Amino acid sequence: MRHGYMYNGAFELNFAGLRPGTMTYKTTDGEERPLPSWPEKVNGVRVGYMEKSGKKFYAVRVQYDEHDIVLENPVALDPLRHMNNRRFSPQPIEVTDDEASALIDDIIRDNPDKQPELAMLINKINQTRRAARPKTAS
Numbered sequence: 446m447r448h449g450y451m452y453n454g455a456f457e458l459n460f461a462g463l464r465p466g467t468m469t470y471k472t473t474d475g476e477e478r479p480l481p482s483w484p485e486k487v488n489g490v491r492v493g494y495m496e497k498s499g500k501k502f503y504a505v506r507v508q509y510d511e512h513d514i515v516l517e518n519p520v521a522l523d524p525l526r527h528m529n530n531r532r533f534s535p536q537p538i539e540v541t542d543d544e545a546s547a548l549i550d551d552i553i554r555d556n557p558d559k560q561p562e563l564a565m566l567i568n569k570i571n572q573t574r575r576a577a578r579p580k581t582a583s
Contacts, residue, residue: 446574448545449487450522451537453480453505456495460505463493465513467506484537489570490545494522502533504548510573512566518555520548527551 453459454470469477483491493506503519504527524530527548528540540548553563 446489446542446570447486448489448491448540448542449483449537450492450494450504450528450540451481451483452533452535453493453495454478456497456503456505456519460495460519463505463515465515481537484539487537487539489542490549490566492545492548495519496533504552507549507552507563507566509566510569512562512569514559514562514566516552516556517558520551520555522548 453463453467455473458471458473467480469479471477480493489509491508492504493508494502495505496502502522504522505516505519507514507516522528522533524532527544528538529544531538549563549567553560556563
């Protein structure tokens with residue numbers, strides 16, 4: 446399973462209005478832009494992140510399948526822990542299970558009120574993984 450992180454705009458301009466299903470963000474010029482489509486190979490957790498002034502990046506949204514969870518407490522993205530020391534990019538950043546898992550752990554820790562929704566998202570991922578496993582003859 447491939448996971449990804451995608452830029453969702455400047456924090457100060459967009460976070461207050463972020464809702465599940467949001468498909469656009471405001472630029473620093475005041476324009477409204479559509480969020481890019483996710484690459485087909487990103488079939489796992491999709492994390493939207495925003496940039497705060499000072500080049501600090503925060504996970505603000507977690508999506509998988511029909512789940513779209515906006516975080517009450519954004520989580521600072523640590524390039525070493527959450528991205529295997531890769532740089533931020535205008536293109537979606539693909540990450541492995543280990544990197545996405547570390548971020549999900551931090552999101553759960555910092556967003557206790559979202560734990561039931563996050564648990565359902567994780568459960569759905571696990572169901573998808575189990576269904577994709579090759580069947581063994583008994």
